[in-house]
Amino acid sequence: MIAHLQNIVISANCSVGEYCCIFHGTTMGISVGTDDHGGCPKLGDGVTICTGAGVFGDIRVADGVTIAANAVVVKSVPDSNVVVGGIPARVISKNAGWSMLKFKDSLK
Template sequence: MGADVLLTGGVPRKKVTQSVRRAVESVRADIDAAIERDPAVDSRLEMALASPGLHAIWSHRLAHRMWTKGGRWRLPARMLSQTARAVTGVEIHPGAQIGKRFFIDHGMGVVIGETAEVGDDVLLYHGVTLGGRSLARVKRHPTVGDGVTIGAGARILGPVRVGDRAQVGANAVVVKDVPPQAVATGIPAKVRFPEPTYDPFADPALLI
């Protein structure tokens, strides 16, 4: 087995290679998804070097892996998340579960709690809070489905669910479930279902 073992840790070389390949593919997918959503960026290199949202999610993914190991890994996971918060302005608890191609535009002021669950292809703007309304050690943070867009300053509080491809308007306060493909705006948020031709990026209530 000597040729298949890397260093002295007994880890198969093939397994390490596969892990590295998956990590590279994930980073590339994150960058491409971010470029699609940010017209102010001209290249992958610029996005990789100058996006606090990407730096925050990459740090979180490492912190989350450490957190799920439990035991002595949890304090280092929290320290890593706090370092990422200081550098990027984004606070993501290492226990939060976040899907693929997640992007935070601008980043500053985003808070994502421990029991939050975020699906694939989700876009958050700055100042978003996925927060809790309970001190009990239970599921107390939101679940956000695939393809959701959450506008700047929005607050989604408690173990509510935001359905797939829903839109949450800027500064909205969501304390009840939002159905899939719905639009939620206002304080407290009210839900409506747009016309099939609706363009979320042309709706001031969503993005301002």
Template sequence: MPKPAQPGLLRLLREDVSCVFQRDPAARSRFEVLTTYPGVHAILMQRVAHRLWKFGLRYPARLLSWFARFVTNIDIHPGATIGRRFFIDHGAGVVIGETAEIGDDVTLYHGVTLGGTTWNKGKRHPTLGDGVVVGAGAKILGAITLGAQVRVGANSVVVKDVPAHRTVVGIPAKVVLRTEEAGSDNIYGINLDHHLIPDPVGRAIACLMERIEVLEGQLRKQGEPVDGQCRTCEADDLCGTEVARVIRKE
């Protein structure tokens, strides 16, 4: 079913300001949000620039977009389509391309890029479903789709579609768990607690180290000498068994 028509500009702007209090515990008053939050400044100006863009006033739209980038250090193309209650936390270094499409209740942190991977003029930027949260420094590249409620870990690079209700981390990003497995949202509606996200690379290294320990034990039983020092890193104590133990503790 197609989504209902967007509400009026003033209502969108009010919702953009109000949603800050649900997602940023540091927010204290509407006046403070309106005067000191660069993410709010950027989305307010983008809403106006997007209307100009849709009316065919491309140069004024780009000029307003340039001014917004100059003031906020957030670069949002006026052609980008952005849903309701959009929040950019901190905001520095965020880039959103022309053909990006963003659903309702989406949250981006600083350093996020919704970028393209082609010079063709068609659809070349990502589509984010409702309720997506993108961690600091993450890059989402190409005409891919992230389903509703997807969580992207900090500094991840997403280059493929992600089904709804998944958490992805890494370069390139891999699904590590379903969103519902991460537990319920906290009081601010966000559940991107990075210390709770599984580490598949660390787990794989731990498995390899344990296997090496088993193989070394078999060599010792056969009377073969095993050099305790790693010739690559020249470490006596942090190879083999100890590395696996350190990774398991973390």
């Protein structure tokens, strides 16, 4: 789900799981100046990327993760259902409280 279709940049090589939500002003792609050979992010299912966040490099984001507004994610997020935020992003909460995975379950 793309909540607001404005200023979203996603590299063609990125992978986005099912039931993800991407807000406006987000960018996903390679991390320039690293030796990951242009690898792009891989998002699990139910990931939410809030306004203005950036997700860069050959990294993986686990299921149900919420990426806070304006966060810059440059390392993998292996734990599910956490909130990451800051520059560079780190876990700021062990419980997202709400996720797209819960929303998906309400559709059944």
